[in-house]
Amino acid sequence: VFSFTDVFDKNTLIDFxxxxxxxxxxxxxxxxxxxxxxxxxxxxxxxxxxxxxxxNIFIVSDIEGIETHVKENASTDxxxxxxxxxxxxxxCRLYRLYKFTRQVIINEFENTSDVSADRLVGVGDITVKxxxxxxxxxxxxxxxxxx
Amino acid sequence: xxxxxxxVEVKKLIDAGVLNGKTIYTFGANRSSINMIRxxxxxxxxxxxxxxxxxxxxxxxxxxxxxxAPKNTVCPYDEDxxxxxxxxxxxxxxxxxxxxxxxxxxxxxxxxxxRKFYDLSDNTYGEYINKLRRGFEIYSKLTLDExxxxxxxxxxxxxxxxxxxxxxxxxxxxxxxxxYIIVVKNNTCKRVFDIFEYQNIVIIADEEVESLVCFSRxxxxxxxxxxxxxxxxxxxxxxLRGYKSLDFNTMLRVAVFEQDDEYIPKFPEDNVSDEEVDKxxxxxxxxxxxxxxxxxxxKSVENVPDFMWESIAGDLIEKGYIVCTNSxxxxxxxxxxxxxxxxxxxxxRPVLKRVYGLIAxxxxxxxxxxxxxxxxxxxxxxxxxxxxxxxxxxFSLNLMNLCDDAVEIxxxxxxxxxxIEMACNVF
Numbered sequence: 001v002f003s004f005t006d007v008f009d010k011n012t013l014i015d016f017x018x019x020x021x022x023x024x025x026x027x028x029x030x031x032x033x034x035x036x037x038x039x040x041x042x043x044x045x046x047x048x049x050x051x052x053x054x055x056n057i058f059i060v061s062d063i064e065g066i067e068t069h070v071k072e073n074a075s076t077d078x079x080x081x082x083x084x085x086x087x088x089x090x091x092c093r094l095y096r097l098y099k100f101t102r103q104v105i106i107n108e109f110e111n112t113s114d115v116s117a118d119r120l121v122g123v124g125d126i127t128v129k130x131x132x133x134x135x136x137x138x139x140x141x142x143x144x145x146x147x
Numbered sequence: 148x149x150x151x152x153x154x155v156e157v158k159k160l161i162d163a164g165v166l167n168g169k170t171i172y173t174f175g176a177n178r179s180s181i182n183m184i185r186x187x188x189x190x191x192x193x194x195x196x197x198x199x200x201x202x203x204x205x206x207x208x209x210x211x212x213x214x215x216a217p218k219n220t221v222c223p224y225d226e227d228x229x230x231x232x233x234x235x236x237x238x239x240x241x242x243x244x245x246x247x248x249x250x251x252x253x254x255x256x257x258x259x260x261x262r263k264f265y266d267l268s269d270n271t272y273g274e275y276i277n278k279l280r281r282g283f284e285i286y287s288k289l290t291l292d293e294x295x296x297x298x299x300x301x302x303x304x305x306x307x308x309x310x311x312x313x314x315x316x317x318x319x320x321x322x323x324x325x326x327y328i329i330v331v332k333n334n335t336c337k338r339v340f341d342i343f344e345y346q347n348i349v350i351i352a353d354e355e356v357e358s359l360v361c362f363s364r365x366x367x368x369x370x371x372x373x374x375x376x377x378x379x380x381x382x383x384x385x386x387l388r389g390y391k392s393l394d395f396n397t398m399l400r401v402a403v404f405e406q407d408d409e410y411i412p413k414f415p416e417d418n419v420s421d422e423e424v425d426k427x428x429x430x431x432x433x434x435x436x437x438x439x440x441x442x443x444x445x446k447s448v449e450n451v452p453d454f455m456w457e458s459i460a461g462d463l464i465e466k467g468y469i470v471c472t473n474s475x476x477x478x479x480x481x482x483x484x485x486x487x488x489x490x491x492x493x494x495x496r497p498v499l500k501r502v503y504g505l506i507a508x509x510x511x512x513x514x515x516x517x518x519x520x521x522x523x524x525x526x527x528x529x530x531x532x533x534x535x536x537x538x539x540x541x542f543s544l545n546l547m548n549l550c551d552d553a554v555e556i557x558x559x560x561x562x563x564x565x566x567i568e569m570a571c572n573v574f
Binding site: 109134135 | 272275279363364367376377378382383384386387390391398403405
């Protein structure tokens with residue numbers, strides 16, 4: 001039996017108004033089970049912020065203990081928001097349904113797409129760094145890690 | 148033939164007579180401008196040029212029209228100039244033109260807003276929930292039981308469908324799929340699948356396909372559906388197009404069909420009788436080994452000018468070839484000096500196997516002809532971007548390993564003579 005309320009409930013979403021997210025900010029869901037993706041997402045934030053002329057970046061995750069990892073590896077200041085699994089899956093389902101904003105980025109493909117771009121890692125000389133920088137963050141090139 | 152959203156709006160302007168006697172520009176060197184230009188020309192209205200704010204695009208020739216800066220083209224204000232906009236940046240564009248003195252809905256017309264910014268308002272959200280409901284209804288109608296796999300082809304490009312055909316059978320075998328249906332948007336797609344002799348192909352309306360895609364994406368862990376496209380409505384995947392030489396075939400093979408480098412795609416067996424093909428040549432007064440087919444039309448890339456095709460046709464006719472234009476309908480007239488030739492998909496490959504050569508603008512036909520041994524010359528537009536590369540880098544037949552014998556040329560209007568020579572020298 002198919003029930004739409006089971007599929008998606010708007011009320012489970014994180015209330016970003018509470019965090020004063022503006023049009024000059026971006027919210028990144030750091031939820032990839034492969035930590036390499038999370039690591040490079042954090043490493044390339046400075047370049048991402050500069051490229052998009054952003055004021056603030058919000059990092060949202062349900063991964064236990066990741067806040068420390070974020071603080072240690074983020075290449076620029078970020079605001080960390082913890083979420084639960086239900087909230088994570090809610091945003092992923094909504095993202096699958098339609099692109100409701102440009103201001104949310106989810107750094108994985110399994111929960112958000114029907115085609116896993118990470119399968120392309122290893123094709124030619126495509127790496128996780130490429131997938132994170134080019135596909136996920138939309139940067140024109142892979143930044144130097146020191147950038 | 149039904150009109151798309153932009154065409155409907157442009158048609159309204161034509162019918163209202165607001166374009167009569169005006170010098171028309173489109174704003175934005177993009178796909179939507181190309182669609183507007185083509186549609187206007189079909190209605191005997193000939194735009195003057197394309198304006199764009201990107202300096203990188205200035206000087207490019209698209210659809211035979213030069214891309215120029217707005218301030219150099221429509222400034223100072225000229226009441227006889229009309230600017231058509233189909234862009235998500237329509238507000239900014241209108242505001243810029245209003246700064247030159249133009250008025251919206253008098254000289255500036257927005258034919259599509261190409262909405263990309265979505266929201267969580269009840270209207271937008273409700274719209275998608277309705278799509279989900281519709282998708283569920285369609286899915287329920289299509290599938291007899293939960294074992295049935297639904298393959299959805301949301302993009303109806305001929306070449307896309309042909310390449311899907313190359314890999315789908317292997318995917319079906321690898322995943323032990325006993326019951327499946329293939330959902331397509333139109334009869335052309337079905338006819339391309341028919342080349343491979345796939346069964347259970349269902350044609351449904353565009354809007355129904357969109358709804359089914361929505362449903363399959365939301366229910367991806369629960370229902371057996373697979374969207375057969377490498378980046379349908381997915382910006383993250385599109386950004387990888389052409390990146391580090393990633394071509395279309397590889398994207399499809401790896402990302403969609405999960406096949407490694409070892410797998411060699413299986414081209415169709417072309418089970419068509421010799422008599423049927425003989426009859427086609429006879430009915431069209433063609434001598435197979437002396438025939439060259441021109442295919443100057445494509446949906447996904449810009450056309451190259453007619454005079455180039457006319458020059459090539461003239462040269463080949465002088466050399467003694469019979470030259471025809473592949474023409475699917477009235478919108479694809481024969482190149483001057485050649486006869487229009489409609490080749491049904493069913494016999495397309497057998498026909499191409501017999502002719503001497505094919506000279507084509509890159510289209511789905513080129514994918515279908517990929518492994519065929521006839522002489523192949525393929526033109527690609529130059530100076531345009533596709534994903535992280537160019538149409539040539541992303542769709543090259545040779546680079547996609549569909550063949551290694553195609554002569555592939557990026558058309559450069561500045562070097563038209565040498566382009567023509569290059570093509571003709573193959574014959």
